[in-house]
Amino acid sequence: MQRIIVTGATSMIGAALIKECIKKGIEVYAVIRASSGKKMRLPESEKLHIVDCSLEELEALPQKITEKCDTFYHIAWGNTGENRNSSTELQSRNIAYTLAAVKTAYALGCRRFIGAGSQAEYGPMDVDKISPDSPVNPTTPYGAAKLASGQLARMLCKELGMECIWPRIFSVYGIYEKETTMVASGLRKMLAGEKTSFTPALQRWDYLFSADAGRAYYLIGEKGKDGAVYCVGSGKAALLKDYIEIMAELTGAEETGIGARPYPEGAVMNLCADISSLTADTGFVPEYTFREGIRETITWLKTGNTGETK
Template sequence: MKRVIITGPTGTIGIALIQKLISENIEVTAVCHVGSQRISRIPLSPLVKIVECSLSELGTLPSLLNGQYEVFYHFGWDGTFGNSRNNMHGQNLNVKYTLDAVEVASLLGCHTFIGAGSQAEYGRFEGKLSAQTPTNPENGYGIAKLCAGQMSRILCSQKNIKHIWTRILSVYGPFDGDKTMVMSTIGKLLNHERPEFTKGEQQWDYLFSEDVALAMYLLGEKGISGKIYCIGGGTVSPLSKYIETIKDNIDKNAELGLGDVPYGEKQVMYLCADITDLQEDVGFSPQFTFEEGIRKTIDWYKQNM
């Protein structure tokens, strides 16, 4: 890889991937929403070019760019939190934007298209998640991600582009949204507030953003066309243990409201990625323990939030 494009580059995964690609001396074109307030997050480097282009206008990208590219990372997606996940018309547009991204990738000479899917494509499942696990999404977001992956695979085949779809589990790290469990807990503990949780009995798989970036980089280099890769750490711990680790790295004496919040009707109680294909196909293995990653995340939060 020498030149890549990334849509949705200002989230925790996008920023970590840009940093990884810079370290590998790879040119990056970061495609951001017009007027995005998060553009300032993107690392400054001679290797990075920022282009403002909304998802609805992706078809204009070829006229804004010069030269050929090799890999197209499509992370851009509207409506990832709260009620927007069940905005059916909005989620349906995301499928169109994904197909638009494939068309643009073809016009720019890309040989590989990598899409960011989600654990939400599976719904609730008690067991390790792999490409072979049955999919049963329970919200519009998961349905749209599943459809986007399937339809973009067919379109890539028609365009003779290598297609790789990822299903990303729970990620944490710098630049993550402040409403996630990890970031909201860090914020409340630093503000000397008492965060509230369920009992935290859920068995969960968390992966640090820099490890996700490593996986994405390796997939761009060695991923196998047509495959679906689950991205996670491959191991689980009780959610309460992660929460205790966050607390111990901020204030060992802080009070936690474990058990204050009842479980939701559709609460997922087990979430873990089977990363066998990632290990065998591209040589991926996580480089950070949760404690190492959370220390870096807390340090970033203190400096930036």
């Protein structure tokens, strides 16, 4: 890769990807909303160009980017967060946004399109590891929209003569994570000395640190195979209570709050990514343990969200 475009540039994975690409000397066009207050998340570099453009206006990008690019990362997604499944209609709009991104990538001369799928495309499963070839059966509007977007993007890319790769993201935590997630909200409360309340936390879970996720996305752009679906995770799972206990230890929290509330209806009890094809094709292996990633995240939180990762 020499010159890339990234939508959703200020998201957790977008920012981590861009940081990795800048380190590698790759020129980046970072696409963000004009109203976004998150530009500070992006590194200062002569290799970085910020482009104001909303999801609804993606097809206008060729008028804003005059140079030919080689890879288009479409990470932006509308209607995310804890209420992302409250509206099927709002989630369905992301399918059109994804196809608009494919057409825009083609217009900008890109040879490769890389999306941002989700483990939600599989639906609840009780297996040791979920692989790219595991059956897909989404049970939420978010998962269904991700699945449809990936399938249609692949078809449109084939029509246009572009390569298409669809990574499916599992549980990523760390720098710039949404504050409503278990790790982000738990860490903030523990650092503030507030009580936390978790389920019995016997779920078996796979967590990947944000910097590792960014590096995985970089490697997919460099070495991923056309048409591939990759599971993006650590490839290892532990009980959720083990993760919470590490969080409590590193923040100095006296109580963990484990078992303070029941499992929610339909709780996923087993979630681990099979990253064997990702490793075989790209060489990706996580560099951070959960303990190391939490230390980095705590440093970032304590330094006014400006701390650097290694």
